[in-house]
Amino acid sequence: MTGTPLIELVDLAAAYGQVQALKPTSLTVAEGEFVTVLGPNGAGKSTMLRAAMRLTPASGRVRFRGRDITRLSTHGRAREGIILVQEGRGLFGQMSVRENLILGAYTIAAGESVEARLEEVFRLFPRLKERFGQTASSLSGGEQQMLAIGRALMAKPKLLMLDEPSLGLAPRVAAEILDTLGTLNRDGLGILLVEQKAPQALRLAKRVYVLSLGGIVAELAASEVGSHHDLSRFYLH
Ligand SMILES: Nc1ncnc2c1ncn2[C@@H]1O[C@H](COP(=O)(O)OP(=O)(O)O)[C@@H](O)[C@H]1O
C-alpha cells in the first residue's frame, strides 16, 4: 500500500463457536484506494467484513483514518464513514425505493441535505429515479443491488465495503454496477470489494488480497494476477 491509510485491520480474527472463520488477518485500504478481496465460498470474506463493522465479535484492532476505533460500535463506525453493503442486500422489501434510500441517510451530519444526497444517488443510478415510488421487492436483482449501494451512499461514506455485489446478477448488469464503483472511486471514495471471482473487479482494483480457509494467502498488485498461473486460472475464468 502507498498513501495515507484509510482503514487498517490489524490481526482481526473471528470465530463461531469452535469454528475459526477468520484467522488473525491484517489488511489496509489507503485513502482513495480500490482494494479487492478474492476467495472461494467459505473463505471468511463475509466474516472479515462483518468483523470490521463489529457485526460479529472479533479480536484484533481496527484503525480508521489513523484513529483506533476498535471500541466503537457498529453505529459508531458507520458515523465515522464506514458503510457495508451486505450480501443479500438487506432492503426493506415493502418500502419504496425512496424510503429505502432515506433510511440510509441516518448517519449524515445535521445540515447535510437528504435531497442533495438523493440527487447524487440518482445521478449515479438513473434507474432508481425512474423506480422512485416502487417497492424494493418489485425491482430486478440488479436494481436491488443498485438500491443497496445507493442506500449506502446516502450516508456519504468515506469507505464503502461491498460483499459480493455481483452475486446472482447477469454479467452485463454486474459490469454496470462495478463500473459505477469505478466512478465513485475516481471521485475519491475508498472501496473494499469482496468477490468470489471477478475479472472486472480486478480491472478496477489497484491491489488484491486472496483469502482462503480464513487467512490471507496472497497480496499482490491487481495487474499481477493475470501472470500468476494458479490465481488467474482460479479467479479469472
Ligand atoms: N453464523 C455462522 N455460524 C457458524 N459458522 C459460520 C457462520 N457464518 C459463517 N460460518 C462459517 O465460517 C466460515 C467462513 O464463512 P464466511 O465468512 O461466510 O465465508 P465467505 O463469505 O468467504 O463465503 C465458513 O466455514 C462458514 O461455514
Ligand SMILES: [Mg+2]
Ligand atoms: Mg460471504
